[in-house]
Each structure stands twice: as C-alpha cells, then as structure tokens.
Amino acid sequence: MKMQVDVGIAFYGKPYHTIVTIKSLLRHSGQHIDKIYISRERKQPHDDYIGIFKVIDYFRNDPNVRLVIHYPHHHVGLGVMDSERAKKDTKFRQSIMFQYALETTEKKYLCIMHNDMLFHDDMVGAMLEEMMTAPENLIGIGSIGQCWSCPAGKDFANKCNPYIVDEFVPSYEEAMEITEAYATPRQQLQKEIINGGRVHLLPECRLNEYCAMFNVESYRKETVPYGDIACYGGNWGGTDNATIWSHDVYEKGYRFKHIHLEQYTKHAPFDSTSSGTQANDNRNLYARSEENAQEYIEKNYGPIKFSSYVSRANFIDxxxxxxWLSIIHTYGFFKRILGK
Structure with missing residues (x-):
C-alpha cells in the first residue's frame, strides 16, 4: 500500500466552500489521503454554527471520506501570545489553529489547508513525492512567503522571491534599510520585529497555511509541548499567522520547499474579492460567496440533500x-456584585 497522509482543515464558516475543498481535493489526491481532520473554531462568522453539521451530513454516506471532527475548547484566534500556557494546557494548545491534527495524527506527513480551496491537480501527491525524497531538514513544503507585503518582494526592493529565500540573507542594516524605504502594509510592525532580532527569514516570510505539508516528527520535536517553538497556527506577535514559527524553525536549521500553489489549486474561488478573509466581516459578501459555492456543488456534483440530522445537531449545539454563555454571564455578574 502506498504511503498516505492525513489532512487538517481549519473550519471558520463556509460550509459549502468546505464541501468543494474536500470534493475537489479527493478527486485529484484521494489516493494519498486517509483521514481528514476538521477543527471547527469555537466562534463562527455571522453565527453560521450550523455549517459544520452540513459538512458532516453531506459526507455521511461517502465511504471515501473519513472525517475526524474536533471542537476546540477555547476560541484562541490568531493573536495568541501565551506560549507558556500552550506548553502546559493541552486544551488551550489544541485550540490553536491546526495544532490538534498536528499533535494527534499517526501519519509521517500531515497536509494542512484552508477550507476555501478549489483543487484542479494533485497537489498532495506532488508535495508527498518531494517530502519522501527530501533531506532530513525539510520540515515543510508549500507556498513560501508573503511577498506582496514584504519590502524585499518584487513590488518593492525586488531582492527576494520564494525560490531564493535561502540565498537572500540580509544583515540587520540591510533589512532595516529596505523596510524603511518602502511603505509596505505592515511596515512599522516589520521594523519592530527586525529590531527584536528576527532578521532572516524576514518578518513576512512563512510557510503559507493555504495548503502545506509537514514532516510531523520534525514539527513535534521542535514545537511545544515537546520543543520550545510556539505552534505554527498562531501569530505570537509576528506579522501574520505562522511567521514566528517559520522564522524560528528556520533558525534551527530546518528548511522549506516552495511549490507554486496556483499550479494545483485556487484560494477563495467563489469570493469576488479573492481574499477569502473579507467575507468574515461582511455578511453580504459571505452569503454571496457561499451561494456561489453551493451553485458549484450542485452543478458539478449533483443536488444537495441534507437529512434531519443537521437541524437536530444544530439544536443540541x-x-x-x-x-455555557449563560453560566459565564451569571458568573461574571456575581463576581462583579461580590467584588463591590
């Protein structure tokens, strides 16, 4: 039997996008995939809490789909900062994006991704082939960098790109010079991070979360709770999710390999803004993008027929x-009264 990987998906709303992600992923890469971990964030955009049950119900009779549904105990968000708590508190740590799958998979490699992807080629197979023949220090493969926000990127100083991140190694002086010279979207934060000692990889550089594959053993060895590096799925004071983790494992001698994402998949294919994140704060945009995803499903995979499970599960949830909210509010009320 060929080696298989597990997949970890961060579920923040968008149930119809999630269905498309899984269907298109399995169409092109199903032979490489065993279990699909889905972690539903404790808070959901626009109160779309019913969404996860639509996904579960849609795949309930599909023998090719093995879902593992995880409900985080906490809503941590990307701006998590408490690395000491992450070392000691399992429920807290496994509430960090992608961490549950990275900690619990039994596979040698884990592929993580957003839940708003449309695959048109076998990206998992391509990444798996690279990982199996790679040197031991290759910890991850995927799209590298956020060059659109980086002062070294092609739109600014044009000194670096995803293929030469190992070659462009600026000094502190050079990194500060180009950062001060270009009004990037997060210029001030970039300067603060460089001043804090994280020069290379530059502050915007990371193994991107849209779709990436990890060497699980290496990840666990270096990342809390077993290692000292804060989890991949958090900000930790960096410019974005995973930038601190990417910098710190790179400093330990690990390397990443770039793969051109658009060769295999498209991010936010049903979102008119192509960002995938603006819909989280815009109810109308969220609804329109979900409608587009639903239309794609019905056109390409047939009519959607949900069972009564969806309404029952949503009622219980x-x-x-x-x-739980009532208990929290009541506790807070009496705490304020007794504190007076």
Missing amino acids: TTKRKT
Missing part, C-alpha cells in the same frame, strides 16, 4: 452554547 445551540442549546449547549447558550447554556
């Missing part, structure tokens, strides 16, 4: 959430 809603009751639990409201009860």
Whole structure:
C-alpha cells in the first residue's frame, strides 16, 4: 500500500466552500489521503454554527471520506501570545489553529489547508513525492512567503522571491534599510520585529497555511509541548499567522520547499474579492460567496440533500452554547456584585 497522509482543515464558516475543498481535493489526491481532520473554531462568522453539521451530513454516506471532527475548547484566534500556557494546557494548545491534527495524527506527513480551496491537480501527491525524497531538514513544503507585503518582494526592493529565500540573507542594516524605504502594509510592525532580532527569514516570510505539508516528527520535536517553538497556527506577535514559527524553525536549521500553489489549486474561488478573509466581516459578501459555492456543488456534483440530522445537531449545539454563555454571564455578574 502506498504511503498516505492525513489532512487538517481549519473550519471558520463556509460550509459549502468546505464541501468543494474536500470534493475537489479527493478527486485529484484521494489516493494519498486517509483521514481528514476538521477543527471547527469555537466562534463562527455571522453565527453560521450550523455549517459544520452540513459538512458532516453531506459526507455521511461517502465511504471515501473519513472525517475526524474536533471542537476546540477555547476560541484562541490568531493573536495568541501565551506560549507558556500552550506548553502546559493541552486544551488551550489544541485550540490553536491546526495544532490538534498536528499533535494527534499517526501519519509521517500531515497536509494542512484552508477550507476555501478549489483543487484542479494533485497537489498532495506532488508535495508527498518531494517530502519522501527530501533531506532530513525539510520540515515543510508549500507556498513560501508573503511577498506582496514584504519590502524585499518584487513590488518593492525586488531582492527576494520564494525560490531564493535561502540565498537572500540580509544583515540587520540591510533589512532595516529596505523596510524603511518602502511603505509596505505592515511596515512599522516589520521594523519592530527586525529590531527584536528576527532578521532572516524576514518578518513576512512563512510557510503559507493555504495548503502545506509537514514532516510531523520534525514539527513535534521542535514545537511545544515537546520543543520550545510556539505552534505554527498562531501569530505570537509576528506579522501574520505562522511567521514566528517559520522564522524560528528556520533558525534551527530546518528548511522549506516552495511549490507554486496556483499550479494545483485556487484560494477563495467563489469570493469576488479573492481574499477569502473579507467575507468574515461582511455578511453580504459571505452569503454571496457561499451561494456561489453551493451553485458549484450542485452543478458539478449533483443536488444537495441534507437529512434531519443537521437541524437536530444544530439544536443540541445551540442549546449547549447558550447554556455555557449563560453560566459565564451569571458568573461574571456575581463576581462583579461580590467584588463591590
């Protein structure tokens, strides 16, 4: 039997996008995939809490889909900063994006991705082939860098690109010079990070979360709770998710390999802004993009027929959430009264 990998998907709304992600992924890469971990964030955009149950129900009778659904205990968000708590508190740590799958998979390699992807080629197979023949210090493969925000990128100083991140190694002086010279979207934060000692990889550089594959053993060895590096799926005071993790493992001698994402998949294919994130704060944009994804499903995979499970599961979930919120608010009320 050929080597298989598990997949970890961060679920923040967009159930119809998620269905497209899984269907298109398995169409092109299904032979390489065993389990698909889906972690539903504790808070969901625009109160779309029913979405996860639509995904579960859609694949309920599909023998080719093995879902592992994870409900994080906390809503941590990308701006997590408490690395000491992450070392000691399992529920807290596994509430960080992608961490549950990275900690619990039994596979040698894990592929993580957003839940708004449309695959048109076998990206998992391509990454797996590279990983299996790579040197031991290759910890991850995927799209490298956020060059559109980096002062060394082609739109600014044009000194670096995803293929030469190992070659362009600026000194502190050079890094500060180009950062001060170009009004990048996060210029001030970039300067603060460089001043803090993280020069190369530059502050915007990371193994991108859209779709990437990890060497699980290397990840666990270096990342909390076993290592000292803060989890991949957090900001930790960096410019964006995973930039601190990417810098710190690179400093330890690990390397990444760039793969051209658009050769295999498209991010946010049903979002008119192509960002994938603006819809999180815009209810109308969110609804339109979901409608486009639903239309794609029905056109390419047939009519969608949900069972009564969706409404039942949502009712139970809603009751639990409201009860928990009531307890929190009541506790807070009495704490304020007693504190006076």
